[in-house]
Amino acid sequence: MSLNIYNTLSGNKEPFEPFEPGKVKMYVCGPTVYDSCHIGHARSVVVFDVIVRYLRAIGYDTTYIRNFTDVDDKIINRANDLGITLKELSEKYIDEFNEDMDALNVRRPDFAPKATEHIDQIIDVIKRLIEKGHAYQVNGDVYYSVNSFEGYGKLSGRKLEDMEAGARVDIDEKKNNPFDFALWKSAKPDEPSWDSPWGEGRPGWHIECSAMGREFLGETFDIHGGGKDLIFPHHENEIAQSEAAFGKQFVRYWVHNGFVNINQEKMSKSLGNFKMIKDVIMKYHPEAVRLFLLSNHYRSPIDFNDKSMDESSAGLDKIYTLLLRVEKSIGSAKDIEPANIYEKFCEAMDDDFNTARGIGIIFDSVRSINRMLDKNTAGALDDNLSVEEKKEIGSAHADILRIGNVLGIITESPEAYFNKKKETALEDKSVDAEMIEEMIKKRFEARKAKDFETADSIRDKLDSLNITLEDSPEGTIWKVKE
């Protein structure tokens, strides 16, 4: 099976065929940098990160662009409130965005262009639109005329006539049609501005993506992504701009991710329930956050709550526990033949990036490996495993790591993962690792002497400190309870 992608434009899953065979050009709308990033930004960025990783894993030479919107009303207002420049504010939040996303193990895009650094390209597109009669000037503002573009509404499935009926749109005397939107806004006092053929001003929101997409990817590119909320008007307007200006198809596949709700409610200012990434990753391992975000299909809504996050954390633990077990018992196998697990994972991913199914495949595999390794519980180490079984385990282990590489999880060694978890968990407790190891040693001696009373009292004491012990033929390990 080959890759199929749900295309918002057609409303269907379509076989993926890039414009240029073997190469994928992809653009995703990045953040408007005026505030910290929340878990919803994380979802969009992680989803498209996985999409890019997968496209590359199946051999596409992929160019990936994600922009920063660094000039708009919200940024200007915020900067003015704080008494700093637009640039100071946007740079601060760009840095923070990069920190958050690096922490979430998101790979940087090939280019991360900023609107303010592409004013010339933006002006060029606007000029063309005016020349071709798709835009008009009013006192230094330039508006796009939606009536001039026949396909207006084709992405969002709207008709201009229908929208006007019950529209909640302010009537602006300067516009010919209420849905006309600004390509260029004339400068107001105290606003940053750039010179243009229409006077001092700044670009409207939508035009930057048309201009920068063209700059980095060309006039037609393969995938354009973003949150569902961007379908209208943002992406609808991008299509109108680019196709009117360049006379060709703008984007072949439109991909939109669903929202993150918080305890069944939409994140909103009035509810004050924004979950910032920097806060979430203080409590949960970044890979647990990724596992959570990828555990639903990317187009469905997902509900962020403690229970779901705890389950994702437990799931991640389960995977790392298995990996640790494999490495302790049979080590890293050599001469590995690929198992069919990765193949099954790819089948899931080929079906519109079905990461939820893909994660199920990981757990299937975890169970089957544990089953094989359980043959050892009675005896010492791997005596009961046949050469074939060891090979199978080694292959499955390698496949899981390969899947992890696409999902951006399991990037640490199991030891490092558990050690880090212990450190974090012990930080605010009155115990340290050395003390625990010492107690485990004492318990081991007691058990050897069949003094189970002492052994159990040690275990109980650790248990009261939220430390759980696990005995196995390979020795005793300890974990901190969540």
Next chain:
RNA sequence: GGCGGCAUGGCCAAGUGGUAAGGCAGCGGCCUGCAAAGCCGUUAUUCAUCAGUUCGAAUCUGAUUGCCGCCUCCA
């Protein structure tokens, strides 16, 4: 008012015409000195409701009900 989406076991969630993945929780068992971890078994004759198409539907069609999103800045 317009447009779109969703409704699957106690909870989360895959499954888009061929007879219900996976995770969490529960119960029974194996293993263990006892635990923990892991494994095995078990929990939906059934996929909001009703009607229809079909040899066959959770999957297609129509209607009903209930949620949700977009149409205004928003990932």
